[in-house]
Amino acid sequence: MCYSAMIQADYQKFVRHHGAIMSLEDFARNVWAAPDRARKRRRPKAMEDWLRLSDEPRAQQIWGEILRQRAERELELQEELFKQKRRLADAERALLTKTTKKAEEDRRISTDKIGKLKIDLDDLQRVEPKVRDARFFPGNYAPVIVIEDGRRVVKPMRYQCRLPGWTEAVERKYPRTYNARRDSLGKAWRELFGVRHGIIVLTSFYENVEKHNLEHRDLAAGEESQNVVLEFRPEPVHDMLVACLWNASPEGDEELLSFAVITDEPTPEIAAAGHDRAIIELSARNIDAWLTPEHRTHVELGEILDERPEVAYQHKVAAAA
Numbered sequence: 508m509c510y511s512a513m514i515q516a517d518y519q520k521f522v523r524h525h526g527a528i529m530s531l532e533d534f535a536r537n538v539w540a541a542p543d544r545a546r547k548r549r550r551p552k553a554m555e556d557w558l559r560l561s562d563e564p565r566a567q568q569i570w571g572e573i574l575r576q577r578a579e580r581e582l583e584l585q586e587e588l589f590k591q592k593r594r595l596a597d598a599e600r601a602l603l604t605k606t607t608k609k610a611e612e613d614r615r616i617s618t619d620k621i622g623k624l625k626i627d628l629d630d631l632q633r634v635e636p637k638v639r640d641a642r643f644f645p646g647n648y649a650p651v652i653v654i655e656d657g658r659r660v661v662k663p664m665r666y667q668c669r670l671p672g673w674t675e676a677v678e679r680k681y682p683r684t685y686n687a688r689r690d691s692l693g694k695a696w697r698e699l700f701g702v703r704h705g706i707i708v709l710t711s712f713y714e715n716v717e718k719h720n721l722e723h724r725d726l727a728a729g730e731e732s733q734n735v736v737l738e739f740r741p742e743p744v745h746d747m748l749v750a751c752l753w754n755a756s757p758e759g760d761e762e763l764l765s766f767a768v769i770t771d772e773p774t775p776e777i778a779a780a781g782h783d784r785a786i787i788e789l790s791a792r793n794i795d796a797w798l799t800p801e802h803r804t805h806v807e808l809g810e811i812l813d814e815r816p817e818v819a820y821q822h823k824v825a826a827a828a
Contacts, residue, residue: 509686509768509786510736512712514649515746516553516641518560524746525708525794527652527659531565533764534558537648537663538572540761550648550663552630552640557650577631584631588624591617641710645685651705651751651766654798664705668767669756671698687752687767689787689812693805696752696767701800701808705751705766711740712747712786713825720781737780738825741788741818750787750797750812769812780822790814 515521522528540548558570598613630640643649643666651664667685669678678684692700718733719726726732741747753766770784777785789797793811800808 509770510713510715511642511644513641513710514551514553514643515708515710516636518557521708525652525659527661529557530660530662531563533662535569538569548648551643553636554650581628581631584624584628588621591620591624595621649707651707651753653705662764664753664764664766666766668752668754668765669763671754685767687769689769689771699752699754701805703753704797704800705753706789706794706798707749707751709747709749711738713738714782716781736825737822739820739822742821748789748791748794750789774820776819787812788815788818790816
């Protein structure tokens, strides 16, 4: 599974290296969603900054709406920060007279939440980029390259694919459709494989592994399994062109764009790190062939997925998100 990943954050590099332009109207629809849906649409800060840095008048209009939404979000965060500071103060007063489990838990939880809220508030105002700005998780939106009217276009899509015919209720029963297993492409994914192909450009990806698997040992008697998040980066360093499937689904009077990353059996070094799946990185020369699957057989598409760059994925324990 691809637990989360880092997008290529530099838009000018994105355009220069991959020849794709933003579909500003799709970005506009993504940002100007109905209020109840807009709150659910989380995007990497780096992707929003593409609009801030653009000279296009339409991009600046969209950026203005993002700023308005950020101002609303800031008020919500300030209210929650006040609430947690009051909770912390109450817990500390209680602990001056008597040590209780509840007061200790309230102090611990409120302290953790205050720290996270301060980071979130700083992110809303901060202009200088940080590494975490490029990271996205399942349920977040990320930039996916597709072919539209004969050229490469970048569209914001949710990282969790809603399959054809599914409703939101059906989707809730299958929460892991952010990954499409290669051995299921002709089955569960048959309506999208060979029909709607995309590419996402990543600089690294993250996976959950069990600590004892990473350490190549069995669990000791009475030992509980512990989770570790690993960050994988390609060696040699380069932008990874990762194969995706995507869909456009009706959502009320709007359209939901969503995608899944295709995964395969792990490479030797990923398996050695304790994980059982791997992204499929495409050869640069096959980008357009992958993005135009019409009239190609599944055998031909399989050959495209098989032709991958010579790369090793080095890992390290990831810093906190």
